[in-house]
Amino acid sequence: MKIAIIEDEELAAEALAAIIRRLRPEAEIIQTLPSVEEAICWLTLHASPDVIFCDIHLSDGISFEIFRQVSVKCPVIFTTAYNQYAIEAFQVNSIDYLLKPLKPTDVAKALKKYEDMQQQFIVQQLNGLQQLVHQPARHATRARFLVKIGQSIKAIPVEEAAYFMAEEGVVFLVTFGGKRHIINYTLDQLEEQLDLSDFFRANRHLIVHINAVQEVKPYFKGRLALELHPALEGDQTVSSSRAADFKQWLDL
Template sequence: MKIVIIEDEQLAADALKAMIGGIRPEAEIVATLGSVEEAVKWLTLHQAPDLIFCDIHLSDGNSFEIFRQVEVHAPVVFTTAYNQYAIEAFKVNSVDYLLKPLKPTEVAHAIKKHEDLKKQHIAEGLKGIQKMVQAPQRKSRFLVKNGQSIKAIPTQEVAYFLAEEGVVFLYTFDGKRFIINNTLDQLEEQLDGANFFRANRHLMVHIDAVKEVRPYFKGRLELLLNPHIESEQIVSSSRAPHFKEWLDM
């Protein structure tokens, strides 16, 4: 694992190196950078590392400026003595947000979280290749019962699918609700992943139905949907990076 540390305090950088060395002795610290300018230059000229530990307050400004100046493909663990930057960190490809003084257990958790997400990326990548080979036919409409008649609802009119007590409901953007026979697992195979995302065990949501995303406890995300839904809808910490990636496509 190749790691870059962006930290302007030498003692803090040395302490972090020691923690990483104790947690993952095989890890290689390929660079220790102390300013926005230095980080932008290094990230522009070198291949992305596997992981970045980045302090938020640097000698020449806020480290979020780095990500405005250069496209960073590596996941980032932010470190700071302040907690008011969690929202800003959420917008970047962040794995974790650690408050100083750093503790070895927290650094170890952040590294393991990155490794787990990387494994999941590989597994999902293989799953995606398999799906491409199988080339499933995407659903363009759903037949639902409407009173005594049958109605066809185009997929683009669907805001989300919600599983409640073993029944899957289709919700349209105009707030109507219909029962369908499909399971969410089946829908995940049948719908275009560019438009629909399996947010959790109960919800598959259309990208245009996501009204707001809020940081939640332990790296999870809370979704506010349109049309409004009473039940709390949470994206797990393991799926949160994929969800943010999907929203940003």
């Protein structure tokens, strides 16, 4: 595990490094960066580490500026004495938010979270390879759905679908104009027919179009709360197991 530390206080950086070495002796701390400017320069010129521990208040500014200027793909664990930046941290590749003074137990939990995510990613890759080998080719993505309106049949282009929702055993196509139409497909069947760069299976009852997602907020137990357009009654959430994939899909 290769780790970079972004921290402007030398003693704090050394203390964090000591905690990491004690918890993960095999880990390699490849760089300690004391400022926004130096972090931008180093991350631009070097391969990304496996994980970054990053303070928020640095000597020359707020560390979020680093991630606005450099595309950082690895997970980030934020460390700070302030708790008002949790939402903004969530918009970066944040997997944890630790308040100073840092406790070894908190650092251990953050490292374990990172390792669990990596293990889950490996399992997903293996499952994906197995599916490619054993499953038949996917159907072409659907361009429209036929729905019944009174005595007529109407074609609804797929780009007009804001989301598909299952309610008491019935699946509805809901348009961006707020109209609901019953369709004769399950959500599992729809996943096989939709362009998954545009649609995401948020939970057992909901598939959403990327343009229908207006706001995303942290929710209980690692889940994400969604605000959709058109609005949908009740709490609409993404499960904790799918939260990382959802953030990647939204390019957060």
